[in-house]
Amino acid sequence: MKHKTVDVWETTRRRLDVIHRDFDKIVVMFSGGKDSGVMLHAHLDYMREHGITKKIAVVHFDYEAQYQATTDYVTEVMTSNLDLIDPVWICLPMAVISEVSMYQSHWKPWDPELEDIWVRPLPDVPGVIHTGNVPDDFPEYDGVWDYTLQEQVSRWLHRRSGAERTAVLVGIRTQESLHRQGAIHREDKHAMWQSYRWTTKINKGVYNAYPIHDWNVEDIWAANGRNQWPYNELYDYLHLVGVPLHDMRVASPFRGEGQESLKLYREIEPETWGRVVGRVNGANFTAIYGGGRALGAGKVKLPEGHTWKSYAVFLWKTLPEERRAEMLPKIRTTMRYWTVSGGALTASTAENLRDNPPEGVEVEFLGAPSDGRKRKVPMEVVRFSRYADDLSGRGPSAEVPDWRRMAICFLRNDWQLKGMGFGQTKFRRTQRVQALEKLKETL
Incomplete structure (x- = not known):
């Protein structure tokens, strides 16, 4: 498909046809960025062209520490379209990951105990939800991860509307990352509305929809210019x-x-x-x-007198005890994965390891994965006798397991160990239990 604005716009209009035909509640996630902004303005134009007057909910998660230009843009959009939208402006002390501090793995915007150092005052516009006016039936929010709260707010809006089906519009584009591409195109995707791959079921009666997923960044700015839509300056x-x-x-x-x-x-x-x-x-x-x-940015040099293992251990000892306690289970998991059960590497990386094995580390090649998953490229399961010090040059640094990769995670304050292939989790097991219990109540 050619990425011309008129092509992607017509495709998006057809998706909006489906959304307004099949869903009786519509929620738009609006970050104040270029993608969610274009998605929202395109939707509002569609509604006006078709004479649709039933309001949509527009949800903005306010992270307190943001550019004033973003706040100005969000305020303009959320106050100038009240004929078509119900604004839901979240200013609550949720947990937001922080990778800029050795001592603070997360922070909480709008924490009422720290009001004297807030970056800016609470917005004074319709639809703002803060600790002083939270509805009785609103989901638990204090210290809950922001992405978890976003899903809970979607379910909350669905439940209180009494809708049969709710579409939650999210302005992601597959051009931005392989992860986003997988959300749309992965072969094993089954949880969607009917056969529309640009939707994903997230709960009973609630579906995420990605109406602009195939737009390019050039399409975004062409649409803004052609339609004279306001945007974040x-x-x-x-x-x-x-x-x-x-x-x-x-x-x-x-x-x-x-x-x-x-x-x-x-x-x-x-x-x-x-x-x-x-x-x-x-x-x-x-x-x-x-x-x-x-x-840990750029090419990290190993300090003189260290191996990557000794450097990683040194960095580990400098971390606060609380951070080590959060990271240790994941470190043990990755160690077991590569040295006990074996992990899947691309066939080309496995071949590089055969031709250039790491010194002092035995490598077993166990054949193709047997888990039944469909993969786009050939893979081979590899098991190491122990963690290698440095596997540079044998495969992509984000794929091969070694002490160098772990040391860089410590340098970057990567508490989630995303650099080791882990996804985001709750920051405390007790909060995870609470979130699951809350979810059961809504099912």
């Missing part, structure tokens, strides 16, 4: 300071993937930056060193 500032088009993001600057943007606060909004430094531990240090080797 932060992108103009990012352009002026030299950020490439494909690297422009409106996201939490305290996540690992957002650390590079921290330093831009000083240039774009120095007043906001001054308050951010005092709000989240490690923000200033990461802004200074986040793009360098001190935090």
Whole structure:
């Protein structure tokens, strides 16, 4: 398919036809970024063209520490379309991952106990939900991971509306990442509405929908220009300071993937930056060193006199006890995975290991995986007698297991060990139990 704005727009209109035909409750997740903004404006234009007056819910999760330009844009959108939307503006102390501090694995925006150092005051507009006005039937939120709360809010809106089916529109594009591409196109996908692969069932009667998943970033800006839709002016500032088009993001600057943007606060909004430094531990240090080797960016050099194992152990001992306790179960899991059961590597990486085995480590090649999963490339199960020190050059650094990879996780304050292949989890087992119990109540 050619990615011309008119092509993707017509495809999106057909998806909106399905959404308004088959779903009696519609929720739009609006971050204030370019993708969710275009998705929302396209939807509002569609509603006006078709004379649809039944309001949609527009949900914005406010992370407190954000650019004023983002807040201004969200305020404009959420207050100028009240004929078609019910705004749901979440300002609650949920848990948000922080990878800028050795001591703080998460932080809580809008924490009422820290109101004196909030980055900005609570928004004073319709639809804001804060600790002083939370509805009685609202999901548990204090310390709940933000992504978990997003799903719970979707179920809450579905339940209180009495709808049979709710569509939750999410502005992701597969161009952004392989993970997003997999959400749409993975071969084993079954949980969707009818046969529409651009939907995903997340709960009984609740489906995520991705109406602009096949748009490119050029389509986004062409649509904004052609339709004269308002957009977040932060992108103009990012352009002026030299950020490439494909690297422009409106996201939490305290996540690992957002650390590079921290330093831009000083240039774009120095007043906001001054308050951010005092709000989240490690923000200033990461802004200074986040793009360098001190935090694992670029080519990390091994300190003289160390092996990667001894360096990783040294870094491990510098971590606070609480951080070590959170990470230890995952470290043990990855050790068992590669040294006991064996893990799947691409066939090309396995072949490289045959031709160039790591010194002092025995490698067993156990053949093709037998788990029945469909894979796009040939794979082979490999088992190591112990963790190798450095497998550089034998395969992609994100694939091969070694002490170098683990040391970089420690340097980056990667508490979730995403660099070792783990996904995000709850930060405390007790909160996970609470979240599961809460979910059972809604089923």
